[in-house]
Amino acid sequence: MNKHFRSNCPISSALDIIGDKWSLLIIRDMMFPGKKTYSEFSNSSEKIATNILSSRLSMLEELGIINKGKEEGNKKTNIYSLTQKGKELLPIILEIAQWSDNNLNDHLKDSAKPFVNKFKSNKDEFAKNMYLFFENRKR
Amino acid sequence: MNKHFRSNCPISSALDIIGDKWSLLIIRDMMFPGKKTYSEFSNSSEKIATNILSSRLSMLEELGIINKGKEEGNKKTNIYSLTQKGKELLPIILEIAQWSDNNLNDHLKDSAKPFVNKFKSNKDEFAKNMYLFFENRKR
């Protein structure tokens, strides 16, 4: 149990990594709108500060949740992508979305509803399809 | 969309509430070992500072995730309990535990493994049984 982790509890240890207000939002943006560059993350509707974005991206990379690379022919733009470890955060994010849909209903946008309802109706299949979608998304 | 929330995204809004290193740990302690008093929370293996604990408990109460009450015959000890909204955080916590079990395996304690495996084998039934357990836990 190294210095990152408060205890050897699975829940506590996960929260040591993703237990903040920004990490899962970056991952959400990678999963659903398929964002992959610094400036795309920077333009999220939650307006993350650039220094925080920068530190979160390095942290997530260091922890093996995302990869950082380039596309050939472009030396400027960094391409961030989810590792397997990162992709497996999907069920957590989906359960969070469902909880919000059930419990914070008053102020949420409606456009997420069909999405959440589909997830509710068959969670396993929905997740499986999302994983396929991740694989087939054009780069 | 009031001042608490950065956007009207379900995931972002949930993280505005539970997106920190402590809230879900308090809720974990209420769910699994069935903790219900200030001093019990204070003794968790992650050693939360008393001022943080105090502020999280009021925040969670204000947000309708926990209730604060007394038991008859004891004017000293406050009893905290999960509301329905709070209990429904269970699936999120279970998915977090599963993710850790799959991805942080190296440093976790083994005692959680049978628990996580049981969840993996049939998530819906496992969650349903946990909800029943919450109801029947002696006070």
Place this chain on the structure above:
DNA sequence: ATTATTACTTGCGTTTTGAAAGTTATTGCA
């Protein structure tokens, strides 16, 4: 009556966050 317990609150130094501006290296365009 005294001590212990419970649930805090306060003070204060440290760390993290957040807004804004600045920097460096490409890249697109005239």
Place this chain on the structure above:
DNA sequence: TGCAATAACTTTCAAAACGCAAGTAATAAT
């Protein structure tokens, strides 16, 4: 070829949150 725009940061600095230690008030136990 030169210049503006873009991408990805880094720096600065004030404000907020955190975390440790100590203190307090009410109740309960001895």
